[in-house]
Amino acid sequence: MLLLVSLVTFGIFFWLPKLAGQTTDQIAAGYVGKAPTQQAIEDTKERLGLDDPVVVQYADYLKAIIVGKDFKAGPVTDHCPAPCLGYSYRSSQPVLETLLDRAPATLSLAVGAAVIWLVGGITVGVISALRRGTLWDRMAMIVALSGVSLPIYFTGLVSLALFSYSIPIFPGGGSYTSITENPVQWFQALVLPWVTLAFLYAAMYARLTRAGMLETMNEDYIRTARAKGLPEKTVVTKHALRASLTPIMTVFGLDLGLLLGGAVLTESTFGIPGLGRLAIDSIRSGDLPMVLGVTLITSTSIVVINLIVDLLYAIVDPRVRLA
Amino acid sequence: MTGTAPAADTAGTGEAPTAFLEVRDLKIHFPTDDGLVKSVDGLSFQLERGRTLGIVGESGSGKSVTSLGILGLHNKRNANVSGEIWLDGKELVGASQSEVRRLRGRDMAMIFQDPLSSMHPFYTVGQQIIEAYRVHNDVSKQVARKHAIDMLGKVGIPRPDQRVDDYPHQFSGGMRQRAMIAMALSCDPELLIADEPTTALDVTVQAQILDLIRDLQQEFNSAVIMITHDLGVVAELADDILVMYAGRAVEQASVDATFHRPLHPYTWGLLGSMPRLDRDRSERLLPITGSPPSLINVPSGCAFHPRCPYRDLNEGKSETKRPELVEVEPGHKAACHLPLGRRREIWTDEIRPKL
């Protein structure tokens, strides 16, 4: 799996500058800053190893992650301890530090939204399945359909317009505060982004849950559970829901992993300084190490979360344990 | 009018019967887009404790829907149910769902055809039996677990104290059905309904399970309804037999009468259709022509008439008038237009010699 992550990284490492149509001179010039001299450009190329073959650069990069790296800037030597992801071409800040700085915002957004959409989506899905064909079911599925089809920047802006600017219940965009600084503000600032992001996913999960429940409720073992005389509530939660949750778990692993790499649209719409915005900004300015850092975080979180999901799967479904 | 109604006409009076289980004029209809599916269309029977009733029929005869209806397990959203079901003095069709639910598992229990799909794959066998026991008995988990182990031992599972923690997929087919039986009997129900309990099993395992059901019935003195398409199974187990066709009973008699003096052409057809190991091999089987009817489009008159070789002997009544299930001999009912004497003749002269 680490192999997978590094391969993904490598692919981007190799292709991004080429796709951007930049020469190494241009990259180095961008890094040096205003009015670059030819000497400064050469120094920079030397320092960052930009003229080395791609494979060597990649090896350097991997090595830096594992053992750290020394950057020589004239007489001064900066030691970047492992895991070293390099320095931003733009701000000259260490990439890792920037990532760690931005991660809490994304984490708050993703986890908070995930809780809302899981609870909301599954509840709506279960109720819809149990009341199949009723007005409730049809309304819920229409809302779910709109949730899936409306883009975040639309629902996000509408919710901002309604609940922040027209009726100022929640603060506007760009008001994110760290939880350690001011938990109340943190919460207030995140309510709208959470709900907006969760709406999209909840809609999807409601449909998934409904389909899964409808299938499970027709299983023979549900009939057995009823034949035992279990109350309907137990039949639904303990027997039907548990069996319907396994496919949802798989999808959830993928979704959460992706979100942890940054919810680009949501973060942009609400001005949250998370990984998604960092990625956008870095791509725009050709800040290769930063882009790589975000990519690495995204792939790692997807892989790790899927590993956790696989382990959970074995706990939930005893038949998997033998395989 | 004399004012005394014949005993058979107690149906619909709403009076509590003396029999342990009595079903009166039960109808279970499902409206669908294609039309009204009359799965069960006017079924009546009685069953006492300690007795076994075999319900025999082909697919679509309504035998499984009947059993689900008694337990209140049919799809309630789209079913129209009428008639009466009396279990030990309590009427079930008009009872509230929660009342029926409390009876399920405690007073009446059910075993299903496919034990693998009928057990929840994510819970251990023990957990599922414990759950069944604890719904109706206010006991601690430890007590329930001990009871589950006892039950598993009783149905013949070796090392029950260890197997109790296995999952259903770790059991073999026969063991799973034993576990299902243990689960069904965990609350000592007085009525046990077994819906094709051995159809999915191998023949040597089938024999074990049938023995087990017979032994447990003697021990618990419960009433058993055995639903099957296999005449051999009911011949081994049942005291009385109900033959169903297109949602109605066509013949109802003791097991001896059903096999030795059947009085309905459909029963003759069933007996002639099956190759038998206890007879010399016949050159040809005597099948019933055609296929079981669709329950949406039940044939007019006698539902069996399109497949009945004797339909022309009734001066057109077969096609127009539905024969009622009437007592033709003490304890022997049949629904057929053929004159009784003629039927006895056909059985003795034409059918029996060829079986």
Place this chain on the structure above:
Amino acid sequence: MSTSKTPAEKVSVDKAPAGEPRPIREGENLLEVENLGKHFPVTAGLLRRQVAAVKAVDGVSFSVRKGETLGLVGESGCGKSTTGRMIMRLLDPSFGKITFEGQDITKMSQRRLRPLRRDLQMIFQDPYSSLNPRKTVGAIVGAPFRLQNLEAEQGVKKAVQEILELVGLNPEHYNRYPHEFSGGQRQRIGIARTLALKPKLIIADEPVSALDVSVQAQVVNLLEDLQDELDLTYVVIAHDLSVVRHISDRVAVMYLGKIVELADRTDLYERPMHPYTNALLSAVPIPDPAQRGERKRIRLQGDVPSPLDPPPACRFHTRCWKAQDICKQVEPPLVELSPGHQAACHFPENTTVSATDAVAKAAVAPGAAAAGDAGSASAADSAE
């Protein structure tokens, strides 16, 4: 590249080892199966190493005479269906030899098998899933003609309608779809499809077990009528002993991948030698309440063991009430204990000789050099 060969070379290369199919007369062996086996590997780990094998079929031998019906019975997991599929070459055998019409088809390439597919057909259990729901009956039954590029004399449609009539379906239903038919009629469509090319051998895998009792009898009768009319040879695979007795001339009983008994129908059902056959017969419920409690009852303990790890020597010894030490050590061979009646048991019933005695005798008779003392030693040797 095979295309570089001239057609002539190819034919000679392909045909040489197998031999020409030769015409088979009534009563001669149409199909011969020798020591046929199928082991399915069980793999584990990242490298997919083989850790075990499911011995689904483990060396069965039998022959089928032209015009007769051989029944293969046994419980689930005994390998009867796998055997049928290997004969059809739907599965490749792990070892053994299949000879059809005197021609070795064990390793024949699928291309060379194609003409043989006309002669070898299969009827499946489930009439619901084995018919393509989007094709008309005419297309389903006519498909074999197109696959084999055959032109029927008066056109495919006419030929298909004749077959439909033959199996008792209305020829006017040519353009209907499978869902418009009942279960029994669908099985008739399945049978019609196999008959399209006038096959010689039909393997019927549980042909009636998914059908209602009254319809089962119709299909059983149909199969028998077709056999008489079209001079067919059947291998009928089924778990229902009553159906097998009715339809078969000879019956082979399988247990855990082996044939334990093979005999004429009457012999097998009236004088079963193998305890397993006996137990099977005694387990069949009899539709006669008068016989309740009258019959001899043999109840086997437990379920069939896993074919992944079958018991050593005689595979039945774990459930057999007659088992003794020798059954756990020496595998009894399948030998003829009375004319036409083979059984693999150390302590057979309904006979005076045991398998070991018979083998000892057989070893004495032809062997002048090897077989000297017919004692326990030679019995143990020949059993291996």
